[in-house]
Amino acid sequence: MEPKNRSGRDNFAISGIFLSQLERQQPPSPSVIVIGGGISGIAAARALSNASFKVILLESRNRLGGRVHTDYSFGCPIDMGASWLHGVCNENPLAPFISGLGLRLYRTSGDNSVLYDHDLESYALFDMDGHQVPQQLVIKVGEIFERILKETEKVRDEHAEDMPLLQAISIVLDRNPQLRQEGLAYEVLQWYICRMEAWFAADVDTISLKSWDQEHVLSGGHGLMVQGYYPVIRALAKDLDIRLNHKVKKIIQCCNKVMITVEDGTNFVADAAIITVPLGVLKANMIEFDPMLPEWKVSAISDLGVGNENKIALHFNTVFWPNVEVLGMVAQTSYACGYFLNLHKATGHPVLVYMAAGRFAHDIEKLSDEEAVNFVMLQLKKMLPDAREPVQYLVSRWGTDPDFLGSYSCDLVGKPADLYERFRAPVDNLYFAGEAASVDHSGSVHGAYTSGIMAAEDCRRRLLLQHGISDLFQIVLREEMSEVMVPLQISRM
Numbered sequence: 001m002e003p004k005n006r007s008g009r010d011n012f013a014i015s016g017i018f019l020s021q022l023e024r025q026q027p028p029s030p031s032v033i034v035i036g037g038g039i040s041g042i043a044a045a046r047a048l049s050n051a052s053f054k055v056i057l058l059e060s061r062n063r064l065g066g067r068v069h070t071d072y073s074f075g076c077p078i079d080m081g082a083s084w085l086h087g088v089c090n091e092n093p094l095a096p097f098i099s100g101l102g103l104r105l106y107r108t109s110g111d112n113s114v115l116y117d118h119d120l121e122s123y124a125l126f127d128m129d130g131h132q133v134p135q136q137l138v139i140k141v142g143e144i145f146e147r148i149l150k151e152t153e154k155v156r157d158e159h160a161e162d163m164p165l166l167q168a169i170s171i172v173l174d175r176n177p178q179l180r181q182e183g184l185a186y187e188v189l190q191w192y193i194c195r196m197e198a199w200f201a202a203d204v205d206t207i208s209l210k211s212w213d214q215e216h217v218l219s220g221g222h223g224l225m226v227q228g229y230y231p232v233i234r235a236l237a238k239d240l241d242i243r244l245n246h247k248v249k250k251i252i253q254c255c256n257k258v259m260i261t262v263e264d265g266t267n268f269v270a271d272a273a274i275i276t277v278p279l280g281v282l283k284a285n286m287i288e289f290d291p292m293l294p295e296w297k298v299s300a301i302s303d304l305g306v307g308n309e310n311k312i313a314l315h316f317n318t319v320f321w322p323n324v325e326v327l328g329m330v331a332q333t334s335y336a337c338g339y340f341l342n343l344h345k346a347t348g349h350p351v352l353v354y355m356a357a358g359r360f361a362h363d364i365e366k367l368s369d370e371e372a373v374n375f376v377m378l379q380l381k382k383m384l385p386d387a388r389e390p391v392q393y394l395v396s397r398w399g400t401d402p403d404f405l406g407s408y409s410c411d412l413v414g415k416p417a418d419l420y421e422r423f424r425a426p427v428d429n430l431y432f433a434g435e436a437a438s439v440d441h442s443g444s445v446h447g448a449y450t451s452g453i454m455a456a457e458d459c460r461r462r463l464l465l466q467h468g469i470s471d472l473f474q475i476v477l478r479e480e481m482s483e484v485m486v487p488l489q490i491s492r493m
Contacts, residue, residue: 029054030463033260033268035248036276038066039229039445040433042236043452044274044459049240051460056268057240058260060247060277060403064237067278067404067435068445070228071394074315076349077228080396081407082445084108084117085225087218088490093453094232094446101231104489105223106346108325117199117222122325125191126383133188133330141181141188148172148179149213156209162414165212166205187330187337194337194357195328201307201443202410203358204334211411216440223490224346229445247403248277250288251430256466258429271463272429274455276448279436280306280405293427300422303415304436306406307443308361308399312354312376315392319350321384327352329379335360338379352380361407362399369395408443409436424451429462431455 029052034045037059045057063069067081085092088105098105109119120142125133151172152165173180181189193204200207225232250261251273260268277287282301292298321327321342328339343351354376356364364372373393380387398407416422424437433455434448441447463469 030272030467030469031055031270032459032463033058033258033270033273034276035251035260035273036066036278036434037061037064037237037242037244038276038278038434038448039068039233039236040435040437040448040452040455041066041274041276042233042240043449044276044431044433044456045240045242046236047453047456048460051456053460053463054270055241056270057242058246058248058262058268059242059244062244064242064244065230065233067398067407068229068233069396070230071313073394074313074349074351074392076347076351077230078313078343078351078353078394079225079228080311080313080394081398082229083224084445085223086117086441086444086446087220088223089218089220091218092220092446093450097235098225098232099489101235102489103231104226106226107221107223107490108346110221111219118195118326123328124322124324124326125188125328125330127184127187127330128382130382130385133184137185138188141185142192144179144181145189145192148176151176151179152209153213159209162208162210164205164413165207165209166203168209169204184330187332190332190334191328191330191337191339194334195339197334198309198339198355198357200410201309201357201361201407202305206305206358206410206412208411208413208415211415215442218441218446226347248287250290251275252290253428253430256429271466272431272459274431274433274452274459276433276452276455278306278404278406278434279304279409281403284405286402296422297425297427300419303412303419304423305410305412305415306436307358307408307410309355309357309407310361310364310396310398311394312356312364312372312396313394314352314354314373314376314380314390316350316352316388316390318388319344320386320388321352327380327383329383338376340376340380354379364395365397365400369393410443424455426455426458426462429459431459 031054032048034041034055034057037057041057045055048055069081071078071080085105088107108117120139123138125138148169152168155168155171197204247263248260249263252259258270258273260273323345325342325345326339327342329337331337339355341353341355343349343353372395398404420439424432433451435442437451438447
């Protein structure tokens with residue numbers, strides 16, 4: 001008896017024979033060097049490796065992940081860099097991958113949170129004397145802050161020239177004195193500004209009025225990675241040719257090839273390179289280009305801002321704080337405000353993470369680890385006088401770490417409109433990727449991931465054309481692949 005699906009099997013067998021012959025007829029696979037082992041570089045290397053390219057990934061540090069860095073020294077995962085999936089929805093290109101790995105998310109906000117990654121109801125704020133701010137006041141001032149920000153749109157429409165967001169807020173308050181706050185309410189407003197600065201990793205007097213709200217934020221709210229981001233990095237990097245402790249010092253373009261020289265003098269040669277090192281490293285000219293990059297590329301690197309945000313993670317023997325997502329201290333200036341992220345609520349581990357952004361993040365890096373911990377413990381004890389001492393701590397230093405020199409890109413006042421497009425544009429056989437190369441989602445993990453995929457695709461197409469290789473093999477493979485959608489595992493305790 002004939003199988004009912006025999007014709008389908010025959011077609012598949014013929015397809016397999018055709019592809020096998022096609023592979024034998026193809027010239028040698030093009031070669032690509034990916035510089036930087038963050039999620040963008042790993043995504044690019046993975047895409048090209050899947051396309052049967054010869055790929056080597058060079059990473060300056062002794063670990064993968066870059067600004068995605070999960071530390072396990074507390075006996076539980078602590079993300080000292082990126083922590084959230086911004087946009088818990090299938091629009092997010094990382095969502096299917098995270099779902100497939102069975103990783104859990106803790107949702108910290110819905111779609112309309114004014115502070116982006118947390119809802120207004122999730123805070124416990126305290127003044128300098130340790131008195132808790134009434135929750136009704138917290139919510140009321142948060143709503144007023146939303147109105148102030150909405151009014152800045154009118155200021156933007158009236159002025160052709162860009163200005164700092166803080167200046168626009170001042171104009172709004174001059175026009176609308178009923179929105180001004182006094183006393184404790186004023187301090188709460190400063191705290192909201194502090195939270196906004198944390199989103200941009202920059203101070204409000206440097207944030208662009210023209211650009212601050214132009215990012216396309218995906219739907220679904222924001223989810224904290226309960227098991228940390230490293231499982232994503234590990235899965236993407238599986239079976240890739242990765243060389244750790246290979247700090248790139250020079251990139252030479254010649255005769256349709258690139259030669260990469262690392263710190264110990266070793267050279268690597270390939271048909272193309274994808275550069276995914278952090279923006280801060282490029283701005284500091286830590287990699288020499290021969291020939292020099294063209295002026296349009298240099299100016300894009302120069303004009304993009306790079307922000308700074310640091311974390312001080314504190315591990316305790318017991319939980320002594322309220323069961324809220326964020327513990328915050330209000331003050332007369334946004335610089336003097338502060339807040340702790342309560343990981344116990346999200347993950348069940350007795351950990352608080354102090355967050356510092358902008359100038360304050362730079363100032364924190366001037367302290368030793370012990371001094372930084374002592375400072376944030378003084379803050380915590382003002383809020384909670386019975387606070388215990390931590391048994392372990394971790395301190396990030398993204399701004400001064402020579403492999404990063406900043407946390408993520410930010411929009412400076414008066415930046416040209418085509419800045420991100422110029423930054424991501426290739427220079428012959430050099431391609432650029434990373435969070436700063438994402439036009440719509442800069443500063444995010446999924447933006448970095450997507451930019452790596454896009455750079456790999458641009459590179460793949462150019463090299464196939466250059467080598468006279470048919471793209472049919474890739475087309476057939478893509479048509480035969482099917483994705484199984486697995487729902488995201490999301491909690492909200």
